Amino acid sequence: MSRSLSVTLALALGFAVSLAGCDRESGTDAQPQGDTTATQSAKEGPVSRKFAGETLPEFTATDPSGKTLDLASLKGQPVLLNLWATWCAPCKAEMPVLDAIAGEHQGKLRVVTISQDMKGAEVVTPFFTEGKFAHLEPWLDTKSDLSFNSGTSDLPTTFLYDASGKEVARVTGAFDWEGEEARALISEAMGGAG
Template sequence: MPAANVADPDGRVLNLGSLRGTPVLLNLWATWCAPCVKEMPLLDALAGEYDGRLRVVTVSQDMQGAEKVEPFFAQGGFARLEPWMDPENNLGFAIGGGVMPTTVLYDGDGKEVWRVQGEFDWESEEVRAAIDAAIAG
C-alpha cells in the first residue's frame, strides 16, 4: 500500500502507510461516477460488518475536493466511512487506478491481495472470502 497522504474536508491528513497492521480495503471513487455512488452505502455496511477487523478507506478523486465531497457525505449519512480526498489523483496514479471505482484489498502487512475495477457487488460471497483470507493473514 502506498504511503500516500489523503486529507479530509477539515484538513486532517491520513498517511495510508500508517495503517499497516490492519487489513485495509481502499476504494477510489468520485461523485460523478454512477457506479461509485451506488457502491458507497454497500461499502459503509461492509465497514460496519468488519468493524475492528478491516479498515474501509474511501478516497474521493474529485478535483473540486471538499466542495463536492462534503455535500455528498452529508446527503449519504454514512455511519462508518470518512470523507478522505485526493483531488490531485496522486493515489490513483500510485496504485494504477485509471478506472472508477478502483478498490484494492491490502493485508495487515500492506501487501495487495485482491483488486477490482469497476462496479462490484459488495454483498457477494466473493468479497467476504477475500476479506476473510486477508484478515486471517
Template sequence: MVKLRKSPELLVACLAALLAGCDTGAEPDTQAASTEATDTTLTGTLDRSLAGDEVPVVTVRQPDGTELALAETDGQPFLLNLWATWCAPCVIEMPLLDDMADELGDTVRVITVSEDLRGAEAVKPFFADHDFAALEPWMDPDNALAFAYGGGAVLPLTILYDAEGKEVWRVIGAYDWSTAEAREAVLEAASTK
C-alpha cells in the first residue's frame, strides 16, 4: 500500500491543474497564451467515428437577442465551431473560418458559437476588435453545447452537419481551414443535399 504525504505543493499543483481549463471570467488576455500561430498550433484532424449523430437540440443567441435553433437549420448543411475568447487556438482559427465562410457563401453555413461564460460581455468586444466578413457572434453562455457533446468538450471543437442535421465528421482542436483539403471536406456536406 502506498501512503501519500500531505503536501501543500501537491495540493497547489492539483488545484492549478483543475482550474487550468476553466473559463474564470477573467479578461481574455489574462487567460490566453500567445495567439501567434505556429506549425504545431493547427493540429486537429478529421474524425468520422460519430458520423450520423444528430445535431443537439440547442438554441444559441446573438448579443442582440436573435436566436438560432441548431436542429432547425432549414435543410442547409453547416459547420458548427465551438470556441472561446480565452482559447488561443480558437482565436487563431477564427480568421481562417471567416475566410472560408465568406468563400462558401450559402453553400455550407459556418456557425461559430462562443462558449464564454461571460456571454456578450466577452463576445461583443472580440467581434468589435476583428473585422469578420461572414462570421456572426453566436453565444452559448450556459455551455449547453459543451454538455451535449459530452460535458468536457475540448475547444475548439468543429462539427460538420449535412442538410438533414446528421454529423459528417468533427475536428477536435484547431485546424487549418485555409487549405484546399479543408474546403473539400466541408463541401462533402453540400454534396449530400
C-alpha cells in the first residue's frame, strides 16, 4: 500500500470517528451495542462536574463581520458557552432552545454559541438567517481550537460558568435544555437566581 493511500485512509477514518461522536445521541445505534448498562452507570452521563472550578478559556472568537469576542472578558456575568456545528444534527436541534434561553435570561446570563465549522461564515450565516435567532450571535472558530483546548471532541458541548468565570458543569451531547435538570444547572450558574 502506498504511503499517500495510507495517509488518506487514516484521515478518512479520523473524520468518520469525529462525525460519529456528534450523532451518538440522536437515535438508534448504527449497530447493536449489547448491554451498556454497566458502562453507562460508570460514566457521569451527559452532565459532568469533572472540570468544575476551571476558568473561562483564553480564547477570542470572531463573527462573520470580523467583530471579536474575548471569552475571558465575560468574567463578571454567568455564561452558557455552546460549541456546535452546522453538520451536527443535535447541535442544530438545540439552537432554537438556546436562543429562547438567551432571551429569557437576557442581561442575567450570557449565551455564547461558537461554531466549530471549518467553512465558517459560508455555512453559519445561512443557518442563522434561516433560524432567525433573535438572541444568539454567530461566533466562529474555524480551526476548532476551542474544542481541542478544552479537551472535547464531541459536539454539542456546553459549558456553564458562574459570574466569577469558574466552570460549574459541562454537558456533552444532546440534552433537554427545556427540562428540569437544565433549569437547575442554569440557576446554579446564575447563583440561584432564575
